[in-house]
Amino acid sequence: MSVSKFLRLGTALSLHNRLPLSPLPLLFPKSLQFHPRYCSTASSAAVAAVDSTESLCSPDPHPWPEWVTFVDRLKSKGYFTESSSSPTDSVYKDMGVVRDACLSFARDRYDVFKSLSVEDIQKVVEGGCPNLYRKAVNSGKRLRAHVRLDEGDVCSTCSLRGSCDRAYVILKETEADARTVDIVRILLFYALDSLVLSGGEKPPGRQTIESSARKLLSELIELSETSPDPALPKPAVKALKQKDDSLDFMDDVPSQDVEMKRGDWMCPKCNFMNFSRNKQCRECNEDGPKKVGMGDVEMKKGDWTCSQCDFMNFSRNIRCLKCKAEGPKRVSSDKVEMKRGDWNCEQCGFMNFASNRNCLRCRVARPKRQLNPGEWECPSCDFLNYRKNMVCLKCNCERPKEAAAASEYEEQLWKRPH
Template sequence: MNFVKDACISFARDRFDLFKLLSTGDIETVVGSGCPNVLRKSVNSAKRLRAHVHLDEGDVCGACNLRGSCDRAYVILKESEAAARTVDIVRILLSYALDPLVISEREKPPGREHIDASARNLLSDLTKLSETSCDAEIPKLAAKARPRKEKQISGNDDAEFKNVEMKRGDWMCPKCNFLNFSRNLQCLKCKEGGPKNVRGEEIEMKKGDWLCSECSFMNFSRNTRCLKCKAEGPKRVATDDVQMKKGDWNCLGCGFMNFASNRKCLRCKEARPKRQLNPGEWECPSCDFLNYRRNQVCLKCKHERPEEATNEYDEHTWKRPQRS
């Protein structure tokens, strides 16, 4: 199937002169109800064809059933990109021909028969016109190549840096005068080492963050080792300033704060102490998830509530005394 598609696209690119000989009424019918799919090339081709027949893009997208899942809905192409070609109509015809509804011969949505009739007319016209010789007087639209960067910014050229905004933390290399961003630990041009405080004092530190005593690298509070030199971090990470949620626990061995889902301490691998449960709450024996008393099955793994948890809860619940 891909071999047939590639052959059709190649033919359309070679016979660029056939597009102006096709019926604008059939083109309007084929693309007037929307795009055949949400593939980017098909959508752009349909937009070019609608611009060619002067259809309002907003009206067509508003009535299209695929607008909710199309990232190009209501987008109008630039004037330089709106020139329709033979390859655009061939791509739309291929999209309709390879539609699963056509292949499986299932029931089609209302109004589809008009689109199919116009598509057959266009395909028939292309077949007949393919037997004619190419019109050399019609110029071929050349694809515009992306502009290449002819010159890179050089640190020694002061004229290039007049319009470059230097932000906080950026630094000039003392060896080659190249402008580096704050995240660069060494010069990108000459590999000269950057300022020692480029990663420390210039970056805002939050509570719990720490500077490595070996390399002065700033680490987040969750890091137990330096990400740069792998040196050991502070022995104890303060947990007073960290907001704990229900189920979180502090390790009795090293004082590290762990999330409720951790069965062992992430730092010292100490087993989690037994949790203090409210009356009726229970721990899932399968996944250790903490469930509320109203849950008859685990919310995480759907494991049934253990009987001992139910009995223990029933002992603490008030029951209406029976009348004699």
């Protein structure tokens, strides 16, 4: 009897007795339950379609197949302890579980770093650091030094530079040697980034970083099957005792041992130090303190407040430093009190101090001074000295012989008594 006749028989019995239809496996003998020998070609195809649909619907443990393979390779090599290994797929997304295994592998296989693609390493680190953790920042700096990237250019384009206390800092030569643990730490942070796990919208250039990161993971998988190079010496162990990465890799917070400038503020919620321009905390998005009003800030003579953005500018600023709006009309130089030696630029009319050899605004050279009899200019620092000064009051340079001779001649001239 065919399968279709069994189905029709079951349907007829359920309609006749007004009872719910029993599950199909109970109507068939155990030996006939969808076995390929007793099922038709159509029913076999249906069963195969259901199996393939179920496999497609099952969620992937991680969006990057390379990351899944890399973690599985670490499992097979015994880098996961029994307490850290998990039967679920959460091991691929749990930083606390996978962190120690990745770093231990990187320290054991210090020899594979020289075989990784320099081009892919450059693409991963040329956009900045993945976060503000001190170890991640230092690893990024070492990798940029390895691929010969300018640290200043990278920091100037990094979106985290406003809150990074290590921005534009160049490592010492003794600290700039890149290792396998540096690139593995960076890949670890990118693989477990919330943008990767959630599949959300990514900023420009992020796709290139992730593509190179996945290529590097593939290279690490291949290199993990090779034997370590015995000719390559192990990295030298530092003499100073340091805390283990497994203990403070994620607990390490950005350093707060930074000099606070005027206007900087500490977040009351997470104790993160923010610059004065930050309206919200860069760490937890907590609202910052109420800004100090312009009336509470001491303004010196000539300073001005921008009418567009209320930014306080120094008197020398022609335009607002914040919004580039034109400043107020300048006060004419004849209304400003000038001290001895100060001079007005012949080209732009800017009043300069006596110590300025060039105009601070247009960089035109200072005109020749009109000296009183006996006065002399120091040839070393250009300081204007009185006739009685035998050495410069500023740099202790001796008075030129020409000025001394002129002074002696003027002293011998007859002057009409008063």
